[in-house]
Amino acid sequence: MLELADSLPAVAIGHQIVLDLYDCARERLDSVDVVRTALVQTARAVGVTIVEEVFHKFSPWGVSGVVVIAESHLAIHTWPERRYAAVDIFTCGSSVDLHRATRYLQRVFEAERVVKKEFRRGSEVA
Amino acid sequence: MLELADSLPAVAIGHQIVLDLYDCARERLDSVDVVRTALVQTARAVGVTIVEEVFHKFSPWGVSGVVVIAESHLAIHTWPERRYAAVDIFTCGSSVDLHRATRYLQRVFEAERVVKKEFRRGSEVA
Numbered sequence: 231m232l233e234l235a236d237s238l239p240a241v242a243i244g245h246q247i248v249l250d251l252y253d254c255a256r257e258r259l260d261s262v263d264v265v266r267t268a269l270v271q272t273a274r275a276v277g278v279t280i281v282e283e284v285f286h287k288f289s290p291w292g293v294s295g296v297v298v299i300a301e302s303h304l305a306i307h308t309w310p311e312r313r314y315a316a317v318d319i320f321t322c323g324s325s326v327d328l329h330r331a332t333r334y335l336q337r338v339f340e341a342e343r344v345v346k347k348e349f350r351r352g353s354e355v356a
Numbered sequence: 357m358l359e360l361a362d363s364l365p366a367v368a369i370g371h372q373i374v375l376d377l378y379d380c381a382r383e384r385l386d387s388v389d390v391v392r393t394a395l396v397q398t399a400r401a402v403g404v405t406i407v408e409e410v411f412h413k414f415s416p417w418g419v420s421g422v423v424v425i426a427e428s429h430l431a432i433h434t435w436p437e438r439r440y441a442a443v444d445i446f447t448c449g450s451s452v453d454l455h456r457a458t459r460y461l462q463r464v465f466e467a468e469r470v471v472k473k474e475f476r477r478g479s480e481v482a
Contacts, residue, residue: 243435244442246374250478282410286424296422296429298412303420307428307446309369309478316370316477318444320433345480352376354471355438 243352244302247328249317251335253342259308259315262286265293268338269306272331273297278321315339320351369478370428373454375443377461379468386436388412391419394464395432398457399423404447441465446477 258264266285273280278299285295291311297304302320309315317335319328328348336344384390392411399406404425411421417437423430428446435441443461445454454474462470 243438243440244433248372248475248477250480252478252480253482281412281420284408284410284422284424286407288426294407294424294428296410296424296431298410298420298422300414302433302442303422303431305422305429305431305444305446307370307448309481312369312478312481314369314478314481316428316446318431318446320431320442320444322433343480347475349374349473351374351442352378352435352438352440354376354378354469355435355440356379 242350243355244320244322244350245328246318246320246349246351247332248347249319249332249335250345251315251317251339251341252313252345254313254315254339256310256313258339259313260291260293260310262293262295264338265295265306265308268335269295269297269304272319272334273299273304275334276321276327276331315341368476369481370446370448370476371454372444372446372475372477373458374473375445375458375461376471377441377443377465377467378439378471380439380441380465382436382439384465385434385439385441386417386419388419390464391421391432391434394461395421395423395430398445398460399425399430401460402453402457441467
């Protein structure tokens with residue numbers, strides 16, 4: 231039995247950014263190497279600790295990838311034929327600069343538009 | 357529970373549900389076997405195609421796991437000491453029953469409260 235919760239403060243556990251990257255460079259979105267490097271570099275740039283990573287190239291188009299970090303995860307799914315990528319960055323570290331990550335990913339994929347949603351996770355923990 | 361989908365645009369590439377599971381059974385959240393089975397069974401129950409999976413047990417507490425599916429991903433992070441789990445289900449298949457997945461996960465982890473956010477991804481693709 232784990233006995234810890236009673237003494238912990240009622241604050242948010244995680245912080246999540248959901249990015250929709252539009253009008254990207256198609257060939258970048260379809261390269262598993264580019265996508266993998268982008269996500270791993272994002273993790274490194276924001277100073278999180280990588281635990282595991284998995285990437286998959288779909289046929290005929292598209293890449294999915296997830297980097298599990300000690301602070302939660304980064305995930306990406308690309309649709310080169312739509313010039314679109316969906317990115318999720320979920321962390322539980324307070325020092326992570328998610329805006330820097332956003333700018334980096336926008337640059338790598340040459341996204342002309344980025345729509346960002348940002349919210350806290352676990353904010354109702356007792 | 358928060359229900360947002362009805363007001364969202366009809367055309368989108370993906371569909372995402374973000375679940376905060378509160379007041380769960382601690383031991384279940386801390387078992388990598390229970391967490392892995394729950395996420396894989398969720399994927400199977402909603403009929404998606406599993407491509408890769410990765411699970412990690414943290415010390416002293418907590419489990420992170422991601423199942424990459426042909427339709428995008430499922431991810432879970434647990435904080436047994438807070439009796440809290442964060443789940444993301446991101447699909448691009450229109451036939452996926454995400455509400456069924458929510459009910460299943462709530463039951464497995466014996467969550468007393470679930471806060472759900474739901475939104476579409478890539479709805480501005482040209």
